[in-house]
Amino acid sequence: MVLVIMQADVTARNAIEDDMRTALAQGHFTLHYQPQVREDGHGHGQVIGAEALLRWDHPQRGMILPGKFISLAEETGLIVPIGDWVLRKACTQLAEWAGHPRTAALTLSVNVSASQFRQPDFVPQVLDIVQRSGIDPSRLKLELTESLLVKDMDEVVRKMAELRARGLALSLDDFGTGYSSLNYLKRLPIDQLKIDQSFVRDLLNDPNDMAIVRTLVSLGQSLNLMLIAEGVETAEQLAWLRENGCPAYQGFLFSKPLPIDLFEKLVATPPTMPVAQGPRPRPAA
Numbered sequence: 301m302v303l304v305i306m307q308a309d310v311t312a313r314n315a316i317e318d319d320m321r322t323a324l325a326q327g328h329f330t331l332h333y334q335p336q337v338r339e340d341g342h343g344h345g346q347v348i349g350a351e352a353l354l355r356w357d358h359p360q361r362g363m364i365l366p367g368k369f370i371s372l373a374e375e376t377g378l379i380v381p382i383g384d385w386v387l388r389k390a391c392t393q394l395a396e397w398a399g400h401p402r403t404a405a406l407t408l409s410v411n412v413s414a415s416q417f418r419q420p421d422f423v424p425q426v427l428d429i430v431q432r433s434g435i436d437p438s439r440l441k442l443e444l445t446e447s448l449l450v451k452d453m454d455e456v457v458r459k460m461a462e463l464r465a466r467g468l469a470l471s472l473d474d475f476g477t478g479y480s481s482l483n484y485l486k487r488l489p490i491d492q493l494k495i496d497q498s499f500v501r502d503l504l505n506d507p508n509d510m511a512i513v514r515t516l517v518s519l520g521q522s523l524n525l526m527l528i529a530e531g532v533e534t535a536e537q538l539a540w541l542r543e544n545g546c547p548a549y550q551g552f553l554f555s556k557p558l559p560i561d562l563f564e565k566l567v568a569t570p571p572t573m574p575v576a577q578g579p580r581p582r583p584a585a
């Protein structure tokens with residue numbers, strides 16, 4: 301009985317794996333773009349960039365989110381050609397943005413799986429894609445996670461340093477959820493810490509989350525890193541984060557991840573960002 305179930309499982313996984321190969325060959329993967337927002341110093345929100353998030357536009361099943369297929373892609377090794385496609389697509393997009401004043405300064409963040417980063421030729425591969433696209437490498441930000449740091453730390457740091465020496469930006473995604481040793485953090489050649497949404501979700505109700513986020517912010521400040529909070533959904537979370545020193549945000553409060561045309565429309569006509577905060581109302585005389 302157990303064997304039968306296992307066999308069914310293997311068959312299903314093989315089917316998805318075949319399906320992923322087809323998707324790659326036939327161009328059924330796509331990127332959605334979620335704006336990253338910063339307060340511009342005058343109380344207004346400004347879109348400073350986007351995170352590219354992978355979507356599988358399945359002809360029968362509709363739009364499939366990465367939670368449904370990334371781990372299988374990692375197990376099967378398909379994450380390598382898929383990740384390669386993501387990087388090419390992101391660089392093509394950045395090259396296009398570079399030609400327009402409104403989009404030329406945007407950065408684009410791309411998620412990189414640990415297994416992808418560990419490929420021996422990952423660094424030359426990325427540098428080749430960046431160079432061919434002709435983009436300013438500092439506009440491309442690679443999002444790495446702490447899972448990368450559990451082994452071969454010296455080799456990982458060496459590769460990170462090389463990417464940074466060539467001008468790319470590096471961000472530590474989901475920060476605080478993984479192998480968080482403060483000892484390694486000071487050795488990491490990174491530009492940005494991304495505060496994980498699990499700390500933001502209950503921020504206003506959970507004193508522990510408040511304490512953690514304050515600590516992450518002060519850590520980022522002392523190490524001179526850019527800070528961005530993900531999963532910002534409410535004006536109250538935003539206000540708290542601002543008051544506690546986190547200057548950049550990503551989340552449904554501003555926008556969910558958007559297809560490229562809608563993202564570009566949003567950049568062209570920025571909605572009134574809820575970052576805007578006028579003078580406090582005067583108490584009635």
Ligand code: C2E
Pocket residue numbers: 334352353354365366367370379383386410411412413443473474497530531532533550551552553557
């Ligand atoms: P992540 O890199 O931490 O991306 C943030 C995820 O949070 C995205 O989910 C995004 O849609 C979601 N999100 C953004 N704002 C909010 C919010 O305010 N509230 C809530 N509840 N969620 C929010 P998504 O697009 O489903 O991606 C999930 C994960 O899949 C990503 O987490 C990333 O780890 C992975 N992923 C996405 N694209 C790629 C890719 O191209 N390559 C690799 N290797 N992994 C990817």
Ligand code: MG
Pocket residue numbers: 351411443473
């Ligand atoms: Mg990410």
Ligand code: MG
Pocket residue numbers: 473474494496497530
């Ligand atoms: Mg994240």
Ligand code: MG
Pocket residue numbers: 474496497
């Ligand atoms: Mg996450």
